[in-house]
Amino acid sequence: MKTAACILALSILGLAGNGMAQESPWQVRMRVDYLKPANKSNAVGGIGASDRLQVNSxxxxxxxISYFFTQNWATELVLTYPQKQDVTLDGKKIGSFKHLPPTLTLQYHFLPQAAFSPYVGAGINYTHISNVDLLGGAGQLDHSSWGLALQAGLDYKLDKNWxxxxDVKKLQIRSDAYAGGEKISRVQIDPWLIGMGVGYRF
Structure with missing residues (x-):
């Protein structure tokens, strides 16, 4: 009986030790991203050349925030605060707007235990557009945009936590542009985001 109790106690301690040794599924990263819009747009009012409407880089x-379901598979929620963007027409500023673009991706990490760990991801982007001030208040944009998101990146482990x-992402962000209540163009912002930063695995 004492032998059985000792074996059970050792087994419980062993399981507890294994649980403590496992990596946390949570990871947080902070990055600085360079946002570069594609700046594709239809001819304004159906007249003239295309791509005359531009959004600044x-x-x-x-x-x-990332959650690892397994060593290889994770989901990542990408966040920032509302970003103000200037809008130009033929190089002349016509106003600005703000956008909040949270993005959710599903990632596959190829070499999760290696020092250099590459990954790819795909998911969805939701962009909320607000504070639109175009053409002295006569211009408007859609309030929201849903689109695809693609991602590729590389983690380099400094230690077990850091x-x-x-990271490179391509987001699909699109909106109709209006003036005086009439649609005048279709804008494809579709930015690249090229980022560098640090991560912490809990």
Whole structure:
């Protein structure tokens, strides 16, 4: 009986030790991203050349939260605060707007135990558009946009918790543009986001 109790106690301690040794499924990263819009648009009012409407490039902060279902598979929620963008027509500023673009991706990590761990991901982007001020208040954009998101990146482990990260995303962000209540163009912002940052695995 004492032998059986000792074996049971050792087994429980062994399971507890294994559970403590396992990596946490949670990871947080902070990145600085360079946002580069594709800037594709239809001819304004159906007249003239296309791509006359442009949105500026800029550098933005980003925080993302990842949850690992397995060593290889994870989901990542990418967040920032509302970003202000300037809009130009034929190079002349016509106003601005703000956008909040949370993105959710499903990732596959090829070499999760290696020092250099590449990954790819795909998912969806929801962009909320607000504070639109175009053409002195006469211009408007859609309030929201749903689109696809593609991602590729690389983690370099510094130790069991900290890592460096390089990440590239392509987002699908699109909106109709209006003036005086009439649609005048279809805008494809569709930005690239090229980011670098640090990650912490709990």
């Amino acid at each position: 800029k550098t933005i902060p980003e925080i993302d 890592s460096l990260n390089l």
